[in-house]
Amino acid sequence: MKILRITLLALTALSFAATAGCGFRDIDKRFFVIAMGIDPADQGAKGYKITLRLAVPSPKVEPGAGNNQVVTMEATSIAEAVRLLKAHVDKEFDFGHCKLFAVGEKLARRDYTDILRWLTRRRDVQSIAYVAIGQPDAASILKVEPKSERYPGNTLFLMFGKDGTQSSYLVPVYLFDFIRRYREHGIDPVLPLIRADKDGYAITRLGVLNKSKLMETLTPGETETYSQIRNQDAKSTVAAVKNGNTMVINVDHIATHFKIANENGEYVLRLWLNVSGIFEEAPLGVYEEDWNQLEALFNQQIASEIKKLFKKMQQAAVDPFGFGLRYRATHPGTEQTWKDWQNLYPDLKFDIKVRVEIEGTGLVK
Amino acid sequence: MSRYFFYNVILVSLLNLMLFVPYLLIQYRYKGAIMSMLCAAIVGTALALLFMHVMKTFPGKGLPEILRLFMPKPLTIPILIVCAVMWLTASSITMYAFSVLINRFFNPDTSSLVVLVFMCLVCMYAATRSTLTVIFVLEVGLIVCVPIIVFLLFKAFNSPMLDWDAIRTVSHYWNRGPQVKPFAASLFVFTGYMNFFMFNRLNSPNFRLRFRWGTPIFCSLILLTSFFIPIGFHGTEGAADYLYIWSVTSDTLIMSYGFIERVIFVFLLMYLMLSLIFAMIGWHMGMEMIKSCLPEKKEAIDPARTPRSNWVIVGLFAVLTVAYAYWFNEKENLKITSHWIVLRACVEIVSVLFVFVLSLFGSGKRKKLVSHENTSHNAASPDGA
Numbered sequence: 001m002k003i004l005r006i007t008l009l010a011l012t013a014l015s016f017a018a019t020a021g022c023g024f025r026d027i028d029k030r031f032f033v034i035a036m037g038i039d040p041a042d043q044g045a046k047g048y049k050i051t052l053r054l055a056v057p058s059p060k061v062e063p064g065a066g067n068n069q070v071v072t073m074e075a076t077s078i079a080e081a082v083r084l085l086k087a088h089v090d091k092e093f094d095f096g097h098c099k100l101f102a103v104g105e106k107l108a109r110r111d112y113t114d115i116l117r118w119l120t121r122r123r124d125v126q127s128i129a130y131v132a133i134g135q136p137d138a139a140s141i142l143k144v145e146p147k148s149e150r151y152p153g154n155t156l157f158l159m160f161g162k163d164g165t166q167s168s169y170l171v172p173v174y175l176f177d178f179i180r181r182y183r184e185h186g187i188d189p190v191l192p193l194i195r196a197d198k199d200g201y202a203i204t205r206l207g208v209l210n211k212s213k214l215m216e217t218l219t220p221g222e223t224e225t226y227s228q229i230r231n232q233d234a235k236s237t238v239a240a241v242k243n244g245n246t247m248v249i250n251v252d253h254i255a256t257h258f259k260i261a262n263e264n265g266e267y268v269l270r271l272w273l274n275v276s277g278i279f280e281e282a283p284l285g286v287y288e289e290d291w292n293q294l295e296a297l298f299n300q301q302i303a304s305e306i307k308k309l310f311k312k313m314q315q316a317a318v319d320p321f322g323f324g325l326r327y328r329a330t331h332p333g334t335e336q337t338w339k340d341w342q343n344l345y346p347d348l349k350f351d352i353k354v355r356v357e358i359e360g361t362g363l364v365k
Numbered sequence: 366m367s368r369y370f371f372y373n374v375i376l377v378s379l380l381n382l383m384l385f386v387p388y389l390l391i392q393y394r395y396k397g398a399i400m401s402m403l404c405a406a407i408v409g410t411a412l413a414l415l416f417m418h419v420m421k422t423f424p425g426k427g428l429p430e431i432l433r434l435f436m437p438k439p440l441t442i443p444i445l446i447v448c449a450v451m452w453l454t455a456s457s458i459t460m461y462a463f464s465v466l467i468n469r470f471f472n473p474d475t476s477s478l479v480v481l482v483f484m485c486l487v488c489m490y491a492a493t494r495s496t497l498t499v500i501f502v503l504e505v506g507l508i509v510c511v512p513i514i515v516f517l518l519f520k521a522f523n524s525p526m527l528d529w530d531a532i533r534t535v536s537h538y539w540n541r542g543p544q545v546k547p548f549a550a551s552l553f554v555f556t557g558y559m560n561f562f563m564f565n566r567l568n569s570p571n572f573r574l575r576f577r578w579g580t581p582i583f584c585s586l587i588l589l590t591s592f593f594i595p596i597g598f599h600g601t602e603g604a605a606d607y608l609y610i611w612s613v614t615s616d617t618l619i620m621s622y623g624f625i626e627r628v629i630f631v632f633l634l635m636y637l638m639l640s641l642i643f644a645m646i647g648w649h650m651g652m653e654m655i656k657s658c659l660p661e662k663k664e665a666i667d668p669a670r671t672p673r674s675n676w677v678i679v680g681l682f683a684v685l686t687v688a689y690a691y692w693f694n695e696k697e698n699l700k701i702t703s704h705w706i707v708l709r710a711c712v713e714i715v716s717v718l719f720v721f722v723l724s725l726f727g728s729g730k731r732k733k734l735v736s737h738e739n740t741s742h743n744a745a746s747p748d749g750a
Contacts (some may be wrong), residue, residue, distance in 0.1 A: 004676065011486060123469045126627060127616040163621065176598065177526060183603035268489045321532060329530040333537030
């Protein structure tokens with residue numbers, strides 16, 4: 001009995017040696033990839049140009065202390081490019097901290113589906129990494145070295161995450177959400193467009209994709225509307241023009257819901273958008289005006305903007321809001337339901353009811 | 366003590382993820398998964414109630430003792446061997462699946478076989494302990510893991526990324542007729558009570574199971590969660606693509622301020638613990654069943670020394686597990702599991718009905734039972750021991 005026990009103990013002790021020996025690699029022998037850019041190969045060759053942004057470890061954490069190393073490789077497949085890149089560096093790549101996958105605009109406009117073959121299969125790719133489209137290409141995004149960066153990649157994490165800046169023009173998209181929308185019947189993928197801007201990035205537009213390529217780019221205003229409708233983004237504004245003066249309301253509370261109704265054989269999408277907030281910018285004297293009239297003005301102008309956006313999506317035959325999925329969710333579960341939706345979406349009517357509530361005019365009248 | 370009963374129920378229902386239950390259900394999401402789940406809930410609850418009657422009729426008796434009351438020993442041996450194999454395979458499949466997961470997510474450079482060998486060593490030690498120790502380990506393990514798992518499930522339900530439209534879309538397919546495979550898979554969630562085939566030895570004669578209505582409610586909730594949450598996160602189509610669907614689903618959750626941002630690592634650690642506990646119990650049950658087929662009869666539930674036969678039997682289990690992992694790859698494992706889960710459901714239904722019928726005749730055996738009760742000193746409850 002005793003011998004057995006000692007044997008077991010010895011085996012357990014040996015296990016530590018085994019795990020350390022063949023599997024584990026120390027942190028100073030790893031290169032942490034913080035962002036990856038995927039572009040089509042140059043000059044029309046088949047394959048990809050992969051750019052990796054590697055974090056260079058630094059003992060200091062202070063503004064401007066983040067050092068990066070950017071490496072690029074062309075190959076016929078992503079996996080091959082990564083393997084080839086390994087032969088150009090001294091440490092093992094670790095994708096476990098890769099937070100951004102930038103897809104070149106050219107690739108997105110041509111066909112993005114092949115890159116998912118690598119992204120979905122790879123075990124160390126985070127499902128919660130962000131995906132974006134790089135303008136004009138992904139490599140130029142990765143080469144940006146923001147001056148204020150405290151550690152490598154910090155700027156990107158802060159921009160996309162909820163901890164740093166919160167812009168209503170930036171709609172972060174997680175990898176799993178992108179894959180889900182790519183596979184789903186009834187909702188299409190969206191990706192933010194990111195471009196290099198001197199010492200930083202500018203992310204103000206949203207690209208709308210169908211199941212294989214980039215179809216439309218939204219303007220910053222449309223991006224904000226998308227964010228308000230789909231994500232109920234309360235860190236946003238609504239605007240209206242009266243006599244040439246732009247009035248802006250800072251949103252305090254926002255609620256949207258929509259349903260697909262059948263009216264005399266015609267399908268209508270009904271969307272309710274309720275917004276309340278206070279004026280952020282308006283000419284002096286709005287306090288004295290009839291708020292009901294102002295609200296009506298806002299209601300009408302916002303509704304027509306939303307309608308224009310919906311029409312644009314309809315014409316491009318994409319559905320980034322998930323109307324189709326809602327249709328499936330509210331109709332009997334058969335194959336026919338999905339076919340019906342594909343037939344009726346091009347002729348879908350929109351009925352948008354906006355209700356803006358002015359809560360105050362800020363500090364002045 | 367009724368809480369030990371519920372520990373088993375909770376453990377087995379939570380562990381369905383490791384036996385590809387959500388995977389199988391999601392493959393049938395348009396073809397009758399929901400109806401199968403409903404049928405499994407009814408059948409599972411009914412079987413549990415029948416078995417509770419058995420427990421009441423034969424207090425302090427494990428399956429071998431119950432069978433022994435009605436038939437000669439040679440007849441009981443095949444029944445016990447079949448049951449032991451069922452528990453052994455459940456544990457082995459879980460361990461194999463988990464060693465692959467560790468290889469995928471934690472340590473890609475170590476072979477999953479090496480991981481499995483070490484997991485087997487741990488489980489060998491744990492499973493050879495006495496029944497009483499095993500059930501205490503179960504309690505400690507669950508108290509550590511379950512709050513965190515419940516927190517993660519709560520986070521999943523609360524996540525803004527959860528797409529309720531996808532869940533509603535799939536729930537519109539409720540009217541498809543039930544199918545065998547998803548039914549058998551869902552039935553697994555309700556089988557926690559079956560561990561009392563052996564643990565019933567621990568129950569005192571005045572054992573009363575309270576809150577038994579909680580079992581079907583809890584198990585149904587877990588079943589719905591493990592089916593619908595992945596669909597909500599990966600869509601009606603995307604969810605069917607993933608093999609280790611719950612590991613990928615846990616990766617979609619974020620804890621920005623939780624020390625570790627990626628929930629998947631916390632989740633996998635918790636399930637590593639649960640899987641080891643599950644395997645420990647499975648092997649222990651299998652071991653006890655095989656031991657009761659041996660000529661010498663050891664009945665003490667908490668012996669001072671671990672009998673050598675324990676080591677031999679569990680060692681054999683470990684060798685079989687490693688051999689299984691060596692011979693079959695992931696694809697074959699999944700295929701075997703999906704067949705095994707149907708076989709397991711059949712064995713469950715037949716064996717519970719069988720012991721229930723025995724318990725109906727049990728009153729006739731009451732005299733024998735009482736006299737047996739007086740001579741043995743082992744039918745003590747865990748808290749009274």
